[in-house]
Amino acid sequence: MSVLKIAGAAVNQTPLDWEGNFNNIVSAIQEAKEAQVEILCFPELSITGYGSEDLFLSYWYPRKALVYLQKTLPFSQGITVCLGLPVRLQSSVYNCTAVIEDGKILGFVPKQFLAYDGVHYEFRWFTPWKAGEIISFDFFGQEIPFGDLIFHKKEFRYGFEICEDAWQGEKRxxxxxxxxxxxxxxxxxxSHFAMGKSKIREDLIKGSSRILDAAYFYINLLGNESGRMIFDGEAILAQYGKLLVKTPLLSFKSYQLIRYDLEKNAPQATALRAKHSKKEEFTQAASLALFDYLRKSRSKGFVLSLSGGADSSTIAVLVAEMVRRGVEELGTPVFLEKIHRSKDIDPKTSIKDIVGHLLTTAYQGTKNSSNDTLISAQTLANSIGAKFHHWLIDDEVTSYTQKIEQAIGRDLTWKTDDITLQNIQARARSPIIWMLANINNALLLSTSNRSEGDVGYATMDGDTSGSISPIAAVxxxxxxxxxxxxxxxxxxxxxKGVNSLQPSAELRPLEKHQxxxxxxxxxPVILEIEKLAIRDKRSPIDIYLILKDELSLPGDVLKGYISKFFRLWSRNQWKRERLAPSFHLDEFNVDPKTWCRFPILSGGYKEELRELEELDE
Known part of the structure; x- marks a missing residue:
């Protein structure tokens, strides 16, 4: 029985890091050759990185990718290697897989369907290839087949679907x-990470192996490649509709290799059973994204305004998880080397001490802050090993308030100036925490979440201040x-303290119990409205008719919530435009730079909300 030794290599690449990307590819090839692999497949655009954005539109960038493909040829002796790269043909750029073997190029296969929804903008850079078309491509003086090709290895015939190609139903x-x-x-x-997507992808690949009557091998990119999208490094092999191989997701390694001995006409093997947990996936993805963002930006660590509440506490724990998971997978010396801290942090130090080197927190209290949140913040910081500072900003708030009162000739009061008096507290925290980040040469972590982004429940230049916003998509x-x-x-x-508190901005006087x-x-109501309004793009009336049977709320109350959501959503688009870069972690997000575009100025659903109010049931 003929056996073909195949492998997939998930690689953590970075746009414009030509040598780093090349070294990851070569290291994976060498490991595969040592394991006597016969065909090794890398992910889409593995030479350049997927997130190269408008660099793909230049003439020099695709050309340089070809140069690095040429540099890889000597390493293909005794092995077939499939590599992803952009290729320019006159005015068009194609997203291709190049197949190389024994120092030669066998052919280029361009992608036929481009991703254009959600976080994807591939039509901006690439042109889809026509089915069945094959031409000749000049590769540094050699004529190479280019197009809808299939290849042979031993007794096996193999071909390619590149990412989006597989999601096209009968057209694939x-x-x-x-x-x-x-x-x-x-x-x-x-394929970008999103909580729950691994299960969807797994079902697609199992189904593909069954309906296409072929072994189906999927190989994804790995890591927070270029700032926003995270790739989970998933590699899945299925045959006869059954899962045969599946890699652990979201590795901290530079590359991850998975191998399998594929038998032609083999009897059905025992299927694997994969576990799926959204909470675990979120933890893995966010901690890996923080790790890659830290090392690729060559920053020294993180600074966080730790309020003792849910959002900032989540981020503090994710940094601690970044250290714990990274050290457990890589070992302390390699972990410190990757984040460029091997010279100033002892490799024998504990995980908790490493967190202390990388995460500095500060509780910035006012007279409106409770002792409960102070204790919550300090307890959490101490438990994970983070540095903890505590100071009051009442003097700064008073100074700003007195100046504006003198300028306008009246006192500010909670009755007439509620939002103003809340916002000045949040904004007064920003300059000093930025100072700490600058002193530490660290990334300031913004603490806003997606629900707050929906309705603008965040202070511009206050809790939105930061270099990166890790949970803005959650x-x-x-x-x-x-x-x-x-x-x-x-x-x-x-x-424990955090989980005992009810979420509060703590910006009004304590006796108001904000x-x-x-x-x-x-x-939970915001979430249900958000999914229908933003993810599914439903109108206010549609949302009401759907939710009135799902939520145990009086009709007038539900109408009020829906109206409030749409009014606040429309009014606060300008805030979403200014949020710090965020990680894409869920099935959708509200970042206009990656998923949801909405006009900054609009009529604010005035007519649609009037129709909702007048709806007679």
Missing amino acids: PGFRLKEKKVDLIFNPSA DKHFIIQWLKWAEKKLGYRGL TDEDDLMPY
Whole structure:
């Protein structure tokens, strides 16, 4: 029985890091050759990185990618290697997989369907290839087949679907590969991480192996490549509709290799059973994203305004998890080397001490802050090993307030100036925490979440200040549930105080008993409205008709919540435009730079909300 030794290599690449990307590729090839692998497939755009943005539009960038493909040829002796790169043909750029073997190029296969929804803008850079078309491409004086190709290795015929190609139903290239009786289909991908997506992807690949009557091998990119999107490094092999191989997600390594001995006409093997947990996936993705952002920006660590509340506490724990997971997978010396701290942090130091080197926190209290949140913040910081500072900003708030009162000739009061008096407290915290970040040559972590982004419940230049916003794509309801899970399942006992508190901005006087949900609406309700309004793009009336049977709320109350959501959403687009870069972590987000564009100026759903109010049931 013929056996083909195949492998996939998930690589953590960085745009414009030509040598770093090349070294990752070569290291993976060498490891595969040592394991006697015969075909090694890398992910989509593995030479350049997927997140190269408008660099793809230049003439020099695709050309340089070809130069690095040429540099890889000597390493393909005795092995077939499939590499992703952009290729320019006159005025068009194509997203291609190049197949190289024994120092030669066998051909280029361009992507036929481009991703254009959600976080993807591939039509800006690339042109889709026409099915069935094959031309000749001049590769440094050699004529190479370019187009809808299949290849042979031993007794196996193999071909490619590149990422989005596989999601096209009856139009997908795989059906033509099936007609050509291929035994193996590779899917080199740059498929962004989202909680729950691994299960969807797994089902697609198992189904593909069954309906296309071929072994189906999917290989994804790895890591926070260029700032926003995270790739989980997933590699999945399926045959006869059954899962055969699946890599652990979200490795901290530079590359991750997975191998399999594929038998032609083999009997059905025992299927694997994969576990899926959104809370665990969120933890892995966010901690890896922080790790990559830290090392790729060559920053010395993180600074966080730790309020003792849910959002900032979540971020503190994610930094601690970044250290714990990174050290456990890589070992302390390699972990410190990757974050450029091997010279000033002892490799024998504990995980808790490393957190102290990397995370500095500060509780910035006012007369409106409670002792409960101070204790909550200090307890958590101490429990994970973070540096903790505590200072009051009342003098700064008073100074600003007195100046404006003198300028306008009247006193500010909570009755007439509520928002102003709240916001000045949040903004007064920003300059000093930025000072600490600058002193430490560190990244300032912004603490706003997606639910706050929806309704503008965040102070510009206050809690939105930061270099990176790790949880801006995650809803507050999920965060509250995750914190309880992290306390019990991950063992962060320092979260006990956080989990006992009701979320509050603590910007009004304590006797007013301010809570977030009183200011807005219950967070689970925000989530349900948000999913229908933003993810599914439903109108206010549609949302009401859907939710009135799902939520146990009086009709007038539900109408009020929906109206409030849309009014605040429309009014606060300018805030979302200014949020710090955030990680894409869920099935959708509200970042206009990556997922949801909305006009800054609009009529604010005035007519649609009037129709909702007048709806007679």
